[in-house]
Amino acid sequence: MCVTADCCVSTPETAGELETDKLTQMEEEKERGNMGQEQGDEGKNQEQPSSGNSQNFMTEKEENCVGVCTKMEEKGKEKGMEEGEMQKEMELEAEVKVELRQSVPGLQMSFIQGTDLFGYVGIEAVLDQMRSKTMKAGFEFNIMVVGQSGLGKSTLVNTLFKSKVSRKSCTPNYEEKISKTVKLHTVSHVIEEKGVKMKLTVIDTPGFGDQINNENCWEPILKYVNEQYEKYLREELHVNRKRRIPDSRVHCCIYFLPATGHRLRPIDVEFLKRLGKIVSIVPIIAKADTLTIEERQEFKERIRQDLAANGIHVYPQKEYDEDPEERILNDRIRESIPFAVVGTDKEHQVNGNKVLGRKTKWGIIEVENVAHCEFANLRDLLIRSHLQDLKDVTHNIHYETYRVRRLNESNMDFSELGLSTWLLENGTADKWESESHL
Template sequence: MSAEGGRSSSTRHAVHELTRQFGREPTNSPVSGPLANLIHQKSLPKILSHIAKTPPVTAPPDVENVNHSFIPTGNGGVVKPYPADPDDTKTQEVMVDQTSASESESDESPPNPVTSIAQIRPTLRQSVQPSKIESSEYVIGLDQIQEQVRRLALRRGFTLNIMVVGRSGLGKSTLINTLFRSSVLPRTCTASGSEPAKTTEIRTTQTAIHENGVRLDLTVTDTPGFGDRIDNTNCWEPALEYINEQYEKYLIEEQSAERTRWIHDTRVHCCLYFIPPTGHGLRPLDLEVLQRLHNVVNIIPVIAKADTLTLEERQEFKKNIQLDLAQHRIDVYPFAKYDHPDDFAVNESYRKMVPFAVVGSEQVHNVMGQMVLGRQNGWGLVQVEDPGHCEFHHLRNLLIRNRMQDLIELTSAIHYEAFRRRRLMETNGTMIDMCSLNESHI
């Protein structure tokens, strides 16, 4: 078969397919005018050239969003619908160019098949609605965030800084050692009967405690000799100065140009204030000190050596202390105004126990085959961890097991921020004496 015969056959097939697509009858066909004449002339290049010069027709809104391209395929020249795909544009261009190569020889101005095919392709696109995935079908892993925080916390360890304030002989060192089951604080009174230290200097002890893979860097600040003198004027100043010095130290480190990744926190997170078991109420010295301290640190008051009081005396003593605290507007931990709704019920039970009547002991006794901590008296054994004997169990839960992290966060968000704001407002770019920041001078 000659080239002219093959080209004529290819043209007939193309025109036949176009006629089938647009309709056979002139009255029913959407093709009219010059394009109909070109179809009857069976000239495929001229048809494509005419279509290229004709603007595309916009489909009505209710037309199904289906995209077809008419691609001449093979030597037979059969035109069949092909789904629109951006990836196969180059393939279509090559196929059209090969089919129309032989026909372009007889035409003076051959059309651009690539442009023609691109322009007759409909421009409507089918909108794809994203499928809604139920939460039960797919999990993105947000529950693993707490595991990440746990690993980082265990790697860094935890820090707790406690200050104990009270006169000598109230069992401050014994209670701290009982709380942490470790020899954290040495005794101020030796076994030889030497006099206890009568100094108002601050003594700090640092201890690392390990339990079940958790490390706690514990710092306990003691105030030996506090309130032991006849004239106790301004005996609270060493404690206040130490607390503010730690805030100042942290502020300087925080504003340093070259600070470490983790600032070593030496701020006092909690102050255990020991009340002697007089059975009456707070002394004037106690009220004065608590009024100075409660603005700069979290205070937890405790009744020392509560086994010296009967149950009735203990309850009456606690009521008197709570009344004194309310009358003098002394806020002690836990604070009601900073309670989260989820923690209100538990914190309210703690507030009703304040001050905690505690007993400390490092002596272990065998009670019905169990080794317990307790104080042996003539009338019996006081078990330290028995809630029916004292409130040591509740104090430990508050201080360590339930609210330790809350104490740390309140120190940073409330007390330290108050010091930082006051410090920046008063300095005005110049350093001032730390004593002027004490509550006793404001």
């Protein structure tokens, strides 16, 4: 009992100690609370400036991001441009891709163009070299005019080249006489323009179609054309050939049709059939000013129908077109054939300017005016656009056809060419003779 009483009862001293302990504990908790509050206030105070700094920091970050983004966009654009350029270059390279062709066993041919080259080589200078050589040496152009007397053949040739190049104009005291037979006359001139020299040969055919009986009147013309091919072939087959073989082959034949307004005559059909196989023919309607515009168009349409019905091919032929652009140009020319032309070598004043024309009571027919006649189209075809093509067709097609036929004939006499000894020495005479029978 005592023990329990002692434990349960508290003395005043112990009570005072307990109260002091409680007071000290309360003060410590207050101090701790004040300290926590102060620390909280300080934390709040520290958080406010830090939030301001964070806002400034965020704006700086945004500005930096914008700058970086703009830079990235600029770089992207540059990169896009570079990628576009690279893509274009890739496309060019794909177009200009090196092609390998096996032309000879064991030999590869590569074609390199444009961007495949490391720098400028100067290959285009070969054009200047060819131009300078051609200007020094000059070139030949042989033109034949065929038609009845009085159709203006000589006048038209003089008008084409704006000089006196015809047989009549260059022969003093010339008197017109109707030939009993067809006789060919050649006149050669050297024409120079801006440093370019051209040896022009005009072959005239007086007497063609002027007789009552015109049977086989085309034979002398056929013979002349073939003789020029034979002459060139003999020069080409010589052992010691000339460095430059003189070219007397007929490059173009201008055939004059009278302006009757009807259809082709039998003599026209027969001549065009025979000559069209061995020479390039350009038909024209002579003295077209005697027809009205409607009559002219109807006459041209009838002539085109007759040419197609008789299987006559005139220059430029469709089978000789090499590319689409040339085909478009030649189709335009074929629609205008035969050209309705007017020729004159006299000048007249029109609105203060000198023009080539024919003076009539009702006005002046201007030769070079497309609204009056088609002389300008004929001149462009013969000289300005197709002169070299006429020469190429003559050499590569008409002459080549004659050469193959001539070499395949069994009666080819090589002794006249001085080849018999050389062929026998080289043991090729038998082979040549066997090939000639093919």
